[in-house]
Amino acid sequence: MADSGFRSNEVKCAIIGLMRDLRGLTMATNSRRTYGLVFDWLYPTHVSLFVRIIQRWTDTPEVMTPLLKFMAEFVLNKTQRLAFDSSSPNGILLFREVSKVIVAYGTIILSQPVSADPYTYLYKGIWITLTILTRALAGNYVNFGVFELYGDQALSSALEIALKMSLAIPLVDVLAFRKLARAYFGLLEVLCHNHTAVIVNLETEAFAHIVGSLEFGLKSLDVSISSQVG
Structure with missing residues (x-):
């Protein structure tokens, strides 16, 4: 076609x-x-x-x-x-x-x-x-x-x-939409557990973004998000 x-x-x-x-x-x-x-x-x-x-x-x-x-x-x-x-x-x-x-x-x-x-x-x-x-x-x-x-x-x-x-x-938008936040932190959880090299080998700016997002996630009032990060 x-x-x-x-x-x-x-x-x-x-x-x-x-x-x-x-x-x-x-x-x-x-x-x-x-x-x-x-x-x-x-x-x-x-x-x-x-x-x-x-x-x-x-x-x-x-x-x-x-x-x-x-x-x-x-x-x-x-x-x-x-x-x-x-x-x-x-x-x-x-x-x-x-x-x-x-x-x-x-x-x-x-x-x-x-x-x-x-x-x-x-x-x-x-x-x-x-x-x-x-x-x-x-x-x-x-x-x-x-x-x-x-x-x-x-x-x-x-x-x-x-x-x-x-x-x-932007991180502010990640946390503004619950389904987006859960998917984002869910992926980070799997990567940190099983594919750590992917995170470690990121460029400095990208690595800082990921670390900053983890801090935001830990402070989140949504238990499903903070538990993923923790």
Whole structure:
């Protein structure tokens, strides 16, 4: 389908409906078997569609929100439904696709002009994307050492763009929006526990921003935020 056709209102409505249906279907999978059926249907035949949608519709929150929320559900390892066999590469394959989504969305959204409604057009998509990465990092279904061992940039690219998105939001705005704050500090919690080198190797200005945000988080009256930081 040509780009002009892919940007039609009919396609827009179809994408929104599809993403909502996929999210609902995935939410209903509570076992390895049922989750595996969804995974096998999506990968590898249909999974490339997500990046294509992002490339054409990043400027449209009505499309991006259901897509990103589906991805956030798809990577959530509730009830150990993503417990792949030890010999299965599916965990790594899934994270590679997650990385492509995060990098595609983050790269484009950060290049967009500042909107008069930053929450709708920037912050909301960012907090859902940070949630996707946090859930994927904490899901215990990926051996992340494999990426460095084989020179695969999926992990480092996802972390890099996620930090860029995080640093693009003023701290005062991070704390002003509860869902954004929870996603932001949730990611920092996972990074500080399991990917410390990413934080330590930041440039001075970025490192100071992160440390300053942790101080703000500790002083937050929202227990769910201060407990994450603490």
